[in-house]
Amino acid sequence: MESTRKALIGMVKRNPHDHNLYLLKLTEFKSLVEAAGYESCGVVVQVRLKESVDYVFGRGKVEEIKNLVEEKKVDAFAVYNILTSKQKYNLENYLGVKVLDRYDVTLEIFDKASTDELSKLQIELARLIKSYPYEKLKASFKYRVGREHPWKRSSGEYIYHSIVNTLKRRMARVYDELEKRKKTRIEQIIKRRRIGSPIVCIAGYYSSGKTSLFNTLTGLNKPVSPKPFTTLSSKYYLSNRYGEVFLVDTIGFVHDLDPKMLESFELTLNDIRFSDVVILVVDCSDPQSIMLFRLSTCLDVLKNLEVDSNRIVVALNKIDLLNEEEVLNRLKTVSDYVNPTPVIPISAEEKLNLEKLMSTVFSKLNQLKIQQYSFI
Ligand SMILES: Nc1nc2c(ncn2[C@@H]2O[C@H](COP(=O)(O)OP(=O)(O)OP(=O)(O)O)[C@@H](O)[C@H]2O)c(=O)[nH]1
Ligand SMILES: [Mg+2]
Known part of the structure; x- marks a missing residue:
């Protein structure tokens, strides 16, 4: 152990x-x-x-x-x-x-949680971007670059340059590989769009219950756990249970994530950006201040991904952990906070109110379709 x-x-x-x-x-x-x-x-x-x-x-x-x-x-x-x-x-x-x-x-x-190649690559890029200036500085001190004989190259300086160049080459290789995969991924999204089924993405803070909801809606059995970042790469599933729709499970959000990190995970975040409707899962069993702090983080991330608020439906999850009065209080607080976005109280684990959630999602999809046509 x-x-x-x-x-x-x-x-x-x-x-x-x-x-x-x-x-x-x-x-x-x-x-x-x-x-x-x-x-x-x-x-x-x-x-x-x-x-x-x-x-x-x-x-x-x-x-x-x-x-x-x-x-x-x-x-x-x-x-x-x-x-x-x-x-x-x-x-x-x-x-x-x-x-x-x-x-x-x-x-x-992320390192502990990653099992698939794509998330490993994204993590490696994030690590390389972050560690490059640090490793460069460390090597420059270790090999005393430019200090022994500033007018000529010392052997230490050659080692320093070889360390720096190795890092640069690796960074370029991982970046190229991810760019290739990004193109393929966007092509896949376009193909899915041609099928004509809308894409509904399940997003939210880590551990809010996204995968639990995805499993309940699809009948799949993807890994669920109380540990943060159990899911790192998106999962698509064409579901027919409530009407034909691609459901997507995604990586969790976290407060104050460095923009460099978001850049490395762009490929995964594109799944959210290119979806038609986002179900934003909120854990209502968190203390109220934490619930609102996390909700505001999620709304900021969605805004940065250019997801308009009229494409969002909030799923207030884990209501089985609260009594009726607490649920009503949380419902009012969150509804006031995200007004006019619809908020549906649910329990992914206890399968409560899922029909209502999906009918709200479908009426949102229809509304968006009508808006699209009215532009033509
Ligand atoms: N009581 C209760 N627990 C839930 C419910 N939904 C999820 N959980 C629990 O919440 C924890 C996190 O669930 P996940 O489905 O893994 O959450 P996630 O949002 O996918 O988490 P990440 O992939 O790590 O971002 C697990 O321990 C679940 O058992 C619910 O409706 N009620
Ligand atoms: Mg998950």
């Missing part, structure tokens, strides 16, 4: 007036660090209007972090903020343990 590693968690909070949001972000980050296989053993937060260029945290705080790292014998320091290569390099050198930012933490979870 894999032994649990210990991690200290850190964050630089840049807005001194933020008294709640940063706590939600930290709670979220802590659960991601745990999902990446670490036991979290403490949190350090520093309020600074600007992150320090060298260490993110101020020097005094870094000293305090070093003491905690030694005292608690942690294996890693996980930082919420996205680190520059210099900050990561300096922190690792000074603390003597592995340093991860939230981009690295997400990649570690």
